[in-house]
Amino acid sequence: MNHAQLTALGRALRLLGEHGESLTSDTPDTRLHEIRADLRRALDLLEDGLTGAAASTRCAEHPTGPVDESAPDLCLLCETRRRAARRSEVDGAYGRPRQPAGTVERVPTRYGVRGDRPQPQQRWLPELWNGREWQLCGTPRHDRREAELYLAAQRRGPRAATAYRLVHEFTDYEVLRVWGTPVKVDIEPMGNL
Secondary structure, rough: OOHHHHHHHHHHHHHHHHHHHHHOOOOHHHHHHHHHHHHHHHHHHHHHHHHOOOOOOOOOOOOOEEEEEOOOOOOOOHHHHHHHHHHHHHHHOOOOOOOOOOOOOOOOOOOOHHOOOOOOOOOOEHHHHOOOOOOEEEOEEHHHHHHHHHHHHHHHHHOOOEEEEEEEEEOOOOEEEEEHHHHHHOOOHHHHO
């Protein structure tokens, strides 16, 4: 519904509200015919403004999706997702799945085996100087070139910081490159006098 349609519909509904307030037991038939005409006009405006189909479910994510009468929100798609989640909870509660023939079952160890430990990740963290400290200015990247291109775009932006740096994270942090000069900025006016 566009703005003009919304305005016209609101006006028609306010008029109907005024009709409702003025109704009494001795309202003449001519006034009732006028109310009926105004009701039809409001319904026509509403019909012209509706573009989509009526919601078949009570689901905000899939309002016109397939219907499942047993679901609380009548949405088959969401109910299928919920059933799968319940099924996985039940399946996991009965123990570990059986191993295929020919595989050796691993014995639990106190410290785990090499395959159980997560692989170390290396990331490049773009940071900017905010006047007092370095802060993360974008999502960590897994590609150094992509992180440098991101920082180059930030430096060319309309609200560029005074300094940027690229930090390499690989089980430890290492500053790779710094653009600009970080200068301490006192946030108090007049130098905190």
